[in-house]
Amino acid sequence: MHSTITNHADAALDFNVDEARVNWHDKTLWFIREKRDLVSHAIPEWEQLRDYASSIKNNVLSNLSQYLKEFEANAKANGAIIHWAADAKEHNAIIHEILKKHNIDRMVKSKSMLTEECGLNEYLEANGVEVIDTDLGERIVQLAKEPPSHIVLPCIHKKKEEIGELFHQFLGTEKGASDPQYLTGVARKHLRETFLTRRAALTGVNFAIAETGEFVVSTNEGNADMGAHLADVHIASMGIEKILPKQKHLGVFLRLLARSATGQPITTYSSHFKKPQPNQELHIILVDNGRSVHLGKEDFRNSLKCIRCAACMNTCPVYRRSGGYSYHNAVAGPIGSILAPNFDMRKNKDLPFASTLCGSCSNVCPVKIDIHDQLYKWRQVLMKEGYGAPAKNASMKMMGWVLSSPKIYDISGKAARIVLKYAPFIVSNKLNPWYKQREMPAPPKESFKEWYKKNRK
Amino acid sequence: MSSRENILKEVAKNQPADRALPIIDIAVSTGLDEWIPILKQRLETLHVTIHEVADYDAIKAILKETAIPQERTVTTIEELSTVSTFIDAVKEDAHSLENVDLAIIPAHFGVAENGAMWVTDSLVQYRVLPFITQQLVIVVRRESIVYNMHQAYEKIAGTNYDFGVFIAGPSKTADIEQSLVIGAHGPKGLTLFILG
Numbered sequence: 098m099h100s101t102i103t104n105h106a107d108a109a110l111d112f113n114v115d116e117a118r119v120n121w122h123d124k125t126l127w128f129i130r131e132k133r134d135l136v137s138h139a140i141p142e143w144e145q146l147r148d149y150a151s152s153i154k155n156n157v158l159s160n161l162s163q164y165l166k167e168f169e170a171n172a173k174a175n176g177a178i179i180h181w182a183a184d185a186k187e188h189n190a191i192i193h194e195i196l197k198k199h200n201i202d203r204m205v206k207s208k209s210m211l212t213e214e215c216g217l218n219e220y221l222e223a224n225g226v227e228v229i230d231t232d233l234g235e236r237i238v239q240l241a242k243e244p245p246s247h248i249v250l251p252c253i254h255k256k257k258e259e260i261g262e263l264f265h266q267f268l269g270t271e272k273g274a275s276d277p278q279y280l281t282g283v284a285r286k287h288l289r290e291t292f293l294t295r296r297a298a299l300t301g302v303n304f305a306i307a308e309t310g311e312f313v314v315s316t317n318e319g320n321a322d323m324g325a326h327l328a329d330v331h332i333a334s335m336g337i338e339k340i341l342p343k344q345k346h347l348g349v350f351l352r353l354l355a356r357s358a359t360g361q362p363i364t365t366y367s368s369h370f371k372k373p374q375p376n377q378e379l380h381i382i383l384v385d386n387g388r389s390v391h392l393g394k395e396d397f398r399n400s401l402k403c404i405r406c407a408a409c410m411n412t413c414p415v416y417r418r419s420g421g422y423s424y425h426n427a428v429a430g431p432i433g434s435i436l437a438p439n440f441d442m443r444k445n446k447d448l449p450f451a452s453t454l455c456g457s458c459s460n461v462c463p464v465k466i467d468i469h470d471q472l473y474k475w476r477q478v479l480m481k482e483g484y485g486a487p488a489k490n491a492s493m494k495m496m497g498w499v500l501s502s503p504k505i506y507d508i509s510g511k512a513a514r515i516v517l518k519y520a521p522f523i524v525s526n527k528l529n530p531w532y533k534q535r536e537m538p539a540p541p542k543e544s545f546k547e548w549y550k551k552n553r554k
Numbered sequence: 555m556s557s558r559e560n561i562l563k564e565v566a567k568n569q570p571a572d573r574a575l576p577i578i579d580i581a582v583s584t585g586l587d588e589w590i591p592i593l594k595q596r597l598e599t600l601h602v603t604i605h606e607v608a609d610y611d612a613i614k615a616i617l618k619e620t621a622i623p624q625e626r627t628v629t630t631i632e633e634l635s636t637v638s639t640f641i642d643a644v645k646e647d648a649h650s651l652e653n654v655d656l657a658i659i660p661a662h663f664g665v666a667e668n669g670a671m672w673v674t675d676s677l678v679q680y681r682v683l684p685f686i687t688q689q690l691v692i693v694v695r696r697e698s699i700v701y702n703m704h705q706a707y708e709k710i711a712g713t714n715y716d717f718g719v720f721i722a723g724p725s726k727t728a729d730i731e732q733s734l735v736i737g738a739h740g741p742k743g744l745t746l747f748i749l750g
Contacts, residue, residue, distance in 0.1 A: 125732055142580050155573040162566035175716075181558035233738060234729035250729065257731045277730035285739060292739070293652055319685045319725040319740025326682035327648060337561065342575060344711065348703040349578060351720075352667075362596065362668035363703075363722050366685075366740070372716035374681060375644075385561045393568030 102425070103444070105451040106530075109419035122254060123417040129250075130411045132360025133461065140352070149349045151465035154402035157340055158392060164307040164340045165383065171310025175372045177379040185215035188384050192217065192299070192332055193224055195380055199330055201226075201297045207314070207321035208232045209301030210248050210405055211334050211384060213427040217299075228299075229291050231320040233284050240267050246421030248428055249358050249407040254420055288320070298324030302335035303404070304350055305381075308343045311371035312381070315354060315364040322368055331373065332380045337388050338401040350404065353463040357406040391439040396474045400435045402464040407432075409458035409468055415451055424448060431458035435471040438479070446484040449475035507546065514540045582701050589666035589701050590748070596669035600723030601736055603745040606696075610634065613693065613747050617658070625655035630678055631693060634658055641679050648682045657687035661721075662713075663698035664746075665706050670722040671746070672706065674715035681717050685725075690741040692721065696750040 102108040113119050137143045157164060169179050182188035188211075196204065204221070206212065206228050218228045218239075230239045234251035238244065240263045245251030252260065261275035270283050300321045305312040312333060314321045325331045341350065355361040373379035392398050410416045410430030421429040426437040426445060431452060437445035449472045458468040479485060485493070499509050516523055517540035525537050555563075597604050607613050610633040617637050621627065628651075629638035638658055659678050661671035671692050675681050684690055700706055710718070725740030736742060 128732065145580070149576050149578055152573070152576040156575045159570045159573045161569050162562050165562060165565065181556070181561055183557040183560060187557060231739065232729070233727045237729065250732075252729060253732075255731075257733075260730055277733035278735050280730055281727060281735040281738065285737065288739060289652075293649055317725065318727050318738030320738070322682065322685045322719070323739045326680075326685065337565065345578065345704070345707045348707040352703050359728075363665075363670050363720065365722050365725055367670070367720040369715070369718040371718070374717075383561070385557075385564070389561055389564035389568055392565060392570075395570070398568075398570065 102423075105419065105423050105425070105447045108423035108425065109415075109451070112420040112423055113418070118256075119418055119420075121256075122420060125253060126411045126417045129359060130408075130461070133357055133408055133411065134360075136356045136360045136362060140356075146349055146353055147463055147465055150353055150404075150463055151402065153341065153346050153349065154464050157342065158338070158398060158401055160342075161337065161340065161392065164342060165337060167307040168305055168310060168340055169383070171308070172305075172312075172381055173310070175310045177310070177373065177381050180380060180382045182382055182384045182386070184386050185384075188215045188334065188382055188386065189217050189220040191382055192334075193221065193226065195330060195332060195378075196221075196226055196297055199296065199378075201330065203227045203229075203295055204297040204299060205229050205231050205291055205295045205324040205328070206299040207301065207316060207324055208235055208251075209299065209334055210245075210427055211301060211336055211386075212299065213244060214386065215334075215384070217334075229288075229295070231288050231291070231318075231324055232316070233281060233318060233320075236284060236288065237263060240264075244422075244427065246429065247407060247410060248405050254422070289323075292323045292327050295324070296328055297330040297332065298328035299332045299334060300325055302333050302339050302381075303354070304341050304347060305335055305339050306341055306344050306347070309371065311344070311369050312339075313347060313351075314368045314370065315351075315366065316368075317361075317365045319366055322366060325368075325370070326374070329376070330378045330380065331370075332382065333370070334382045334384060337383050337385055338403075354404055354406055357408040357461065357463040387440045394439070397435065397439060397471055399466050400432065400439075400468075400471060402466055403432050403436070404464060405432075406463055408461040408463065412457045412461050414453060414455065414457070419451065424451065431468045431472065432466070435466075435468060435475060438475050442479065442482065442484060446479050447486075449473075449479060507544070510544050514542075514544075578704065580702070580704050582705065584701065586697065586699060589699050590696065592701075593664060593666040593669060593699055593748075596666065597723070597746060600669050601726075601744075602669065602723050603743070604748065605745070606748045608750070610749075613749070616747075617691070621656075626653055627656040627658065628654055628683070628687075629658035630683075631658060631660050641683075644679050648680045648686075651680060651683055651686050654683070654687045656689045656691065657683050658691040658693065659684060661692050661694040661698075663700060663706070663709055664694045664748075665701070665703060665720070666699055667702045668722055670703075670706075670720035672710065672718065672720055674713075674718040676715065684719070684721060685740045687741055689743045689745070690721075690724070691745045691747065693747045693749055696748050699748075 180191045237252040246254045257275040264270040302312045355364045416430040426433045434448035456469045627638040664671045724744040725738045727738040
C-alpha cells in the first residue's frame, strides 16, 4: 500500500510489517545490484569511465549558464521551441498552454521524474487533461493511483498478483491471471491504441547536448518513441542540469547509464531527437525548480551531477528494506535524500538520517557523487538549523554533558552496567528502537578504564 | 525579467569556478575479427536472431523461407524491393504503418560491446517504422562494426540526421517482478543480417 506517512522511520516501520514482502523487495533489488556488478566488472576501464563522467559533469556545473545558452541556440536552429520554467508551477502552466493552443485534452507521457517532481499529472487532470503514462511500470502505478516507488523500476514494490488484480479491474483481464508475459501483452494492446490516438506526447530527457542542440531519451520498451513519433506535438521536459557539452560525451554516459541502472550494456533504445518531424512541433522546457539555488551550495551542488540510474537505491541497505515510499519524495533512496532537502529542508529533514552511512551508494555512483558524505553534511546542517528530532536533541545534549566530564562519564557508565545487569527490561523493550528484531548485548562487567587499572602492571 | 533571464542570471551567479573537460582516451587494440564474435555473443543475450550472409540474394532467400504470405512487410532497402514493399519516401500519415508486421531496414553501423545498431531517419523514412512494426529486421555491413561507444560517436560526428537511434534488440520490459518479457511497445522480435 502507498503510505502517506511523511516521516521515513515511521513509514519504514509500516513497510516492515510484512516481513516476507520486505525480504522479497530486498532480494529483488540486490539481484539488480549483482547484475550491475557483473557488467561493470567486465569493462576494464570502468573506473576511468566514472572519472570521465564525473569530470564532464563538474565541467557542466561550472559552465552551466554558457552551455544552456549554447543548447538553446542550437536547439532553436534545429527548429525546436524553447521554454524556460522557474518552478513546477510555471512548467505545468507552459504544458497546459501548449495543449490548449492545439485543442488537445489527452496526452501520452513516457518516463519523466521531473514531471513527478512537478506534480504534472495531478495539475493537468485538475485542468481536464487526461494523461496516460506509457512506461509499463508507470502505467501500473498510475492505475493503482500511486506514485513510482523507484525511479527506474516504478512498481518494484508490487507483486504480480496485485498487478493482475489491477489489470482485471481496469483492463478486463481474467480474474486471478498474473503471468507477466500475459499481462504485458494486454498492456501492449491497450497502450498501442492509446499511442495511435493521442496528438501530444511528453518525454523526459536523459541527456541534452549543448554542441548540437539534440537530446537523448533512453528506454527499453520503445514507449517514448511510439508516443513522440506518432504525435503532432512532442514536449520534452528537462532539468537544467541535464546538459552535456559535446556529442562525443554520450559515449561515456551511455556506457555507464544502463550498466549502472539495470546491468544491461545499453538500453534497447537510445533515441537522439534533433529536429521535429515535418508538420510536428517540438517543445523543450528547461526547468529550474530550485536547481540554480542548489548550484550555489558548495557542499551539495555535486548531487546535480546525478543521471538518475538508481544504482545507489539498489545497493542501499536502508532503501531495500524500507521501500521507495518511505522517502516521501519523487526521487527516493540515497540520492533522493540529498536532493530533497535542497527543495524543502523542513519537509525532508528526516531523509538524511535514513542511512547507515555505509558508503555503498558513493561506491556505485557512475558520476562519483559523494552521496554518503553529503548525507553526513546534511545532518550537521539540519541539527544546526534546529531540525533535529526533539528526542535526538535532548539525548545529544545529555551525551555532551556526560562526555564533557570524566567523573560523570565514569559514574554513568557504572550506573548503566548495574541497571542493565539487574533491570534489562529498561532497554529490552518496545520503546528502544535498537531492541527491535534483535537482542541487546550483555553489559560488560567493568569499564575499559577499570580493567586497565587492574591489568597495567 | 523573464524566467529565462532569471534562471541564467542565478545559474551564472552560483556556478563554481571552471573545471576543465577531461580528454577521453580509451585505446582499443583489437580489430574487426575479434569484435564480430563479441557482437554475436551480445546479440544472443539480447534475443536477436543472427544471420551472417554474403549478399542480398542470401538475405532474400532467408526472408522468403521465413515469410508468411498474408503479412504486411515493408523495406527501405532497394535491393530487397522484390521480396517486400519498398518505401523510398514519406508519402502517407505515419499512423498507416500500424498494421506493418515486418519491417526491413539498414543500419549505418553496429557496436560490438552492446549490440546496438545506429539507425537514422534517412534510413527508415518514417521515424516510427522501427518501433511500430511487429517484427524488425536490420541489415548491417560487417565492415561497419565498431567495438565501443566512443568509436561509435567518432563515426557519428559531423553526420547529418534529424533523428537517430541506437537499437539494441527487440523492445522489452521487466517491470512486472523483474520477469523479462520481450515485446513491450516496440517489435516483438529482431533479426540481424550481418552482410559481407
